[in-house]
Amino acid sequence: MEITPNDTHNQALVRYTHPSEWQNPIPSGRYNLVVIGAGTAGLVSAAGAAGLGAKVALIERHLLGGDCLNYGCVPSKALIRAARSAAEVSRAADFGVQVPAGSRVDFPAVMERMRRLRADLSRHDSAERFSKLGVEVYLGEARFIGPTTIEVAGQRLEFAKAVIATGARAADPAIPGLAEVGYLTNETVFSLTELPPRLLVLGAGPIGCELAQTFRRFGSEVHLIQRGPKIMPREDPDAAAIIQQRFEREGIRLHLGVKVIRAEKSAKGKRLVGESEGREWSREGDAILVGVGRKANVEGLNLEAAGVAYDANSVHVDDHLRTTNRRIFAAGDICSTYKFTHAADAMARIALQNALFFGRKRMSRLVIPWCTYTDPEVARVGLTEADAHGRGISVDTFTVRLDEVDRAVLDGETEGFARIHVRRGTDRIVGATVVSAHAGEMMGEITLAMTRDIGLGAIAANIHSYPTQAEAIKKLGDLYQRSRLTPRVASILRTILKWRR
């Protein structure tokens, strides 16, 4: 197996995660657990089971570590960090720091740093490490050949329980001509060694937005193309509006409400042609990056033989993550709308307990936050105001703008806000959105409050170091406390204080 560019870093990555000399074990007897797919969900399931003393097999057809390590979180966040550095340099004068003219991004060096860090991190997910943890690692494509049997690389594995953790991949946007002109996905964009001067990004969800800003900051002319009227359609509209304004200021060309109908080669590159508001629309670029959603990796598993129901988007599971075969569970992107590494991890723990110990852990009990790592970041947990209305839940909403938070002012990072929705008349949190440079880090406190049923009033009593941007969360608690000071309560307090003079 070879990952391009075939340099020492990628060779190390492959050596750890799909070693060419790897000898698959010879199966001996029935496994307590067989796990298919060694992304986050598979690795967590297998390591957890081995740690509990189970006889466990883990099967991977490509690179251990899955999307997160190889084609997702890890490489994208390494690039985002480099892009932030570039953005800091370009606004250094705002802080009184004069940077000599002529600073530029060395794209090959940025990519090499990413490949080096990815290879370093890949040790944690290596076949050798998992083998030492007591997991029997098989490299090859797995397929069911019966309700309790899986075949891999010519061997048959019998199992008491199995976990399907085969993840998802970039959905094909089915645009005529696109395959012929060629396009990048998350599986190929991190192999680039030259910066595309003009990049057309299809899809303004989390992946499209993160990479559009990153490549713009590296110096590409970036066109972000979205079929709907807004970027980040799943997020609080005020959050999306802040990111949209920032993108426009950074020079990302936004094309909203565009239906792309074909792709073709042009004299100087590739062209997307479509329509917008009834008029023909077209843009030319040197590369096209597709981020229009994810598709479940169900093909080739022969799920019919195991009696596991599925469709193109997921393997079907109940709230206990059990499939239609009671011995088989699923976890991670293959069966979830929460397509995040931390969600895959949490689901794997549920699947493991339910599979091995007759557990009754429920997916619906999880409180799963997420974050889009644009600058500023957009972090979410639970419902937006619109979601709450859609479910008939009345909410009170509290918002603190970052220009009211000293640390954000001092950092020059005042674009953003923290917003919490509570059930009307109570301090029970049903959802929150934070837009800030550190939104992902700030969301932990709110998620804990929701998980442990801690009210917004209690957050007001939690002391936050000054000055931090997380003080925005405490200020939300203060806002809630003040909202309880009705005219009647205020009048009673005034009377008591008068009496005590």
Ligand SMILES: Cc1cc2nc3c(=O)[nH]c(=O)nc-3n(C[C@H](O)[C@H](O)[C@H](O)COP(=O)(O)OP(=O)(O)OC[C@H]3O[C@@H](n4cnc5c(N)ncnc54)[C@H](O)[C@@H]3O)c2cc1C
């Ligand atoms: C560009 C990008 C950035 C992202 N950034 C973030 C982020 O910042 N934070 C975050 O939380 N999430 C992020 N994600 C999402 C995250 O990567 C996924 O949610 C996570 O990897 C899902 O883990 P998984 O174990 O379910 O699946 P995967 O990681 O996809 O692993 C599935 C594995 O199964 C293997 N497999 C499939 N079929 C078979 C078979 N038949 N036999 C054997 N093996 C098989 C695959 O080769 C793969 O290795 C990002 C995703 C992308 C694409």
